[in-house]
Structure formats: structure tokens, C-alpha cells
Amino acid sequence: MSDAQAITAFKSTLPVKSWTQDKGVIEPYLHEWRGRWHGETPILLLPASTQEVADAVKICAHFKLPITVQGGNTGLVGGQVPQGEVLLSTVRLNRIREANADNLHMICEAGVTLQAVHSAVDDLDLKFPLSLASQGSCTIGGNLSTNAGGVHVVKYGTARDLVFGVEAVLADGKIYNGLNPLRKDNTGYDLSQLLIGAEGTLGIITAASMKLFPKPQNNICILAAVESPDNALQLLNEVRYGNRLSMFELIPRLGMDYVTRNIAGQKDPFSAEYPWYVLLEWEFANGDDPQKFTENSLEKIADNGLILDAVIATSQAQTAALLALRENLSASQKPIGATIKHDISVPIAKVPAFIAQANAAVTRHTPNCRPLAFGHLGDGNIHYNIGQPKDMQPEEFMAQEPEINDIVYDIVCALGGSISAEHGIGILKKPQLGRRADPVKLQMMQTIKTALDPDNILNPRNIL
Numbered sequence: 001m002s003d004a005q006a007i008t009a010f011k012s013t014l015p016v017k018s019w020t021q022d023k024g025v026i027e028p029y030l031h032e033w034r035g036r037w038h039g040e041t042p043i044l045l046l047p048a049s050t051q052e053v054a055d056a057v058k059i060c061a062h063f064k065l066p067i068t069v070q071g072g073n074t075g076l077v078g079g080q081v082p083q084g085e086v087l088l089s090t091v092r093l094n095r096i097r098e099a100n101a102d103n104l105h106m107i108c109e110a111g112v113t114l115q116a117v118h119s120a121v122d123d124l125d126l127k128f129p130l131s132l133a134s135q136g137s138c139t140i141g142g143n144l145s146t147n148a149g150g151v152h153v154v155k156y157g158t159a160r161d162l163v164f165g166v167e168a169v170l171a172d173g174k175i176y177n178g179l180n181p182l183r184k185d186n187t188g189y190d191l192s193q194l195l196i197g198a199e200g201t202l203g204i205i206t207a208a209s210m211k212l213f214p215k216p217q218n219n220i221c222i223l224a225a226v227e228s229p230d231n232a233l234q235l236l237n238e239v240r241y242g243n244r245l246s247m248f249e250l251i252p253r254l255g256m257d258y259v260t261r262n263i264a265g266q267k268d269p270f271s272a273e274y275p276w277y278v279l280l281e282w283e284f285a286n287g288d289d290p291q292k293f294t295e296n297s298l299e300k301i302a303d304n305g306l307i308l309d310a311v312i313a314t315s316q317a318q319t320a321a322l323l324a325l326r327e328n329l330s331a332s333q334k335p336i337g338a339t340i341k342h343d344i345s346v347p348i349a350k351v352p353a354f355i356a357q358a359n360a361a362v363t364r365h366t367p368n369c370r371p372l373a374f375g376h377l378g379d380g381n382i383h384y385n386i387g388q389p390k391d392m393q394p395e396e397f398m399a400q401e402p403e404i405n406d407i408v409y410d411i412v413c414a415l416g417g418s419i420s421a422e423h424g425i426g427i428l429k430k431p432q433l434g435r436r437a438d439p440v441k442l443q444m445m446q447t448i449k450t451a452l453d454p455d456n457i458l459n460p461r462n463i464l
Helices: 002-014 023-030 048-062 114-123 138-144 191-195 227-237 251-264 289-305 315-328 331-336 348-365 396-400 401-414 431-438 438-452
Strands: 065-070 086-089 096-098 105-109 164-167 176-178 204-211 216-228 245-252 276-284 311-313 343-345 370-376 381-387
Touching: 023 216, 048 065, 048 086, 048 164, 048 176, 048 204, 065 114, 065 138, 065 370, 096 114, 096 370, 105 114, 114 176, 138 204, 164 191, 216 227, 216 315, 227 245, 227 276, 227 289, 227 348, 245 251, 245 315, 251 315, 251 331, 251 370, 276 289, 276 315, 289 311, 311 431, 331 381, 343 401, 348 370, 348 381, 348 401, 401 431
Parallel strands: 065 086
Antiparallel strands: 096 105, 105 204, 164 176, 164 204, 216 276, 216 311, 245 276, 245 370, 343 381, 370 381
């Protein structure tokens, strides 16, 4: 049986709006947003229901035709770009099926954007705490498939902590329904959790039952200047008690320079330059006195000499301006040329050691490169990006990527960390995972993959 027969089966089985071979329509789906990966596909599937996904997968299973699954196409490790496989986009799975304020849950389909979820939940005066810079484009299915993190992990956990369960289409086209919003269900293996973080290799997530939270009555955002990552860690120890801390983000001076120089409208809120900054947010419930708490906390911190200066947002506009400094850090690096990016985690207490060791090692290897360590100090996840030297061509610098990756990941592993904190493995980190993961873990993963997808049709190039 040929691929042509499979294409004919898609066309005869799915509604006409649920597939296309129009090259102009398909083209935007074939390019990773940073331009690093480019792909090809014989057909783009655009199912509008879980049943249509199941019908499409049954055809692929019958013809043993591999599928690449794509959400909002905001992934950073290349797993969403097809290399000849059938491409299935979840963009039309975009309904919010249910929102229940009493049970604090929402059921939405995989193609709903994170921003749409926030808007819907805000109308209920509730909160869904997953927060990413790409939330206007990224989708719930992709967020769960990569177990996304974001800036609020320090209080609420990663994406897998924010769902009751998922609905998914398995490799044989069967539909798994795990959407029951129960807070206690001890009836065997948690299959939804197995699918979350699997990057579409075990099943295609089509919907999720998600946890909602009471909206904080007040929040206060502060940008504090500190001398070093060690001081930032000490500051974290001072401010994280009482379940109020919802964000703790580390920003180096170089990052502040990039954002204020390269992103229109961004301004340094301080009159002086400082080596490091921490963006933190406290959330307050009824009965709290935010102003008194903030004043007392900052007075104690200042007395301890942990901060050099601080800016406290006193309006929504000022809060948005401070948050934008962090949200634009990734985009602000594009004008500097080529960058080699890492999304790593180490135990929180070892973040300063990682930054010091990695900065020293990469600059020894490539003098005048520009290391930029920033991100989620509150949970130990640092985005470690290295910009090309100003006097080096991008191609020459990127040719060093394998060596630089080994340098960075050797330090990460020596500190007991992970080579991927929130972006996933995809195809970018697959060789490193194969070299560095516990062999027993890899064997278990392969056993599960083979059991659930024996013909290796679901995202076959990802992870393993």
C-alpha cells in the first residue's frame, strides 16, 4: 500500500476543511519560528474534533504512516517541524468545552491558546497560573505535551501540576478519556501524567481538564537590584515563605542592556546600572495587608544588605512594564547575531555555582562570547544562552555548538541537573539524552513507547 493510497483515504474520510495540500496554506506550518528548522509534508491535517483526529490516526496506523503533531508552533527543540511525515495541526481543536467555578476546573481542547484560557478564566474571576511569553500563540496541547513551566512554577508547579487529566488519541486511533476532574482517584496508573511531557510520542492530546485557582486579591511586583546570583539566592530564602511568592526571576545586566536597546519602548527603571536584577511577585489574599507586608519585608532585606536598590510597581501599567523586561529577554537577543541556547535546571542552591562555572568554561573555549544566564531562579531553571563574539561570523560560531553544548551539559550533570527543564527534548537534544540519561530510564521509556506505539508512527523523530 502506498502513501498515495493513504492520502486518498484522508481525503475521502475527513471533511474537506480538515485537510489540505495547498502549498501556500501549508508553508507557515513548515518553519520553526526562529528559522532554525524547515520541513516538508505531503498533506496537512486540520481536524476539528477528537473523532476526526482518531479517524486520521487510524488511517496512519493502517498504512504505517508517521505523523508529526503541531500545536502553536512555538516549540524550541524542533519537534513540531515535519521532515516528510504527515503533519497534524491541532489549531482547529479550539473549543472551551466547560468551565466550572464551583469545582475550579475547565475543560478545553488542545488548540486553545494559553491567552484564550486566561481570558476565559478571568471572566470567572479565577486564575490559571501557567504563564509564558508565547501565550498569545502557544496552545494547551503543546503546553502539556512539553510539560511547560513559565514564571509561576515557584508557587504553582509545572503544567503537569495544573491538570486533572487529558483526553488523547492513541497510536491505533483509540480515544483515551481522562478528563474527569477528580482531586482523588487512586484506581491504578495515572495515564494522563504519562502522556503529559511525552511530546506527542505516546498519544495526541486533544483536550485537557485543568485546575483553576482563586484569583489573588492583590499582587505586588518588585524589581530588585543585587550584586550577584549568590545574593539573589539569599534574597529568595528571605522572601519565599508564607505561600505569597509567585515569581522569582533572575536577570543579568547584559540582559537588561539587550532589552532596553533592542526592544522598542523598554526602559531601565533605575538611574544607575547594577550587575544583577531579580523580578519578584507576591500574591495576596483577603485579609492580607500588601503594603505593610511589602514595607516590612523590604526593610528587613535592606537591613541585611541583600539588595542594592528596588523599584516597586504601584499600578498595573508599572507592573506590566516590569514584567515586559523579563518577557522580552528572548526576543531581545535576536539582533546580536547567533546564539547557542540551553534550557537547564539544577538544584536551586547550585544555581550560582552553575552560572559561575559555565561562564568561565564557555569564555575559555570561545573568548569574547557573551554568556547570558537568566530565568526561573525560584525553581532552579536557568536559560543559558551564549551570544556570538562581535568579531565572529554566525556560521563560525554555530559550528562550535556541539562542543559548547558538551561543556555546558557536563557542568549541569556534575551538579545533579537536567539538560532540559521546560522546553523538552524534541530532535535538538535527542543525542544528548541518549548519551546522558540513565540507561534503565531509557530502556523503560523505549518499552513504554513500543507498547503504546509499536509501529513508531507518533512523532517518530522525537526523544528516542
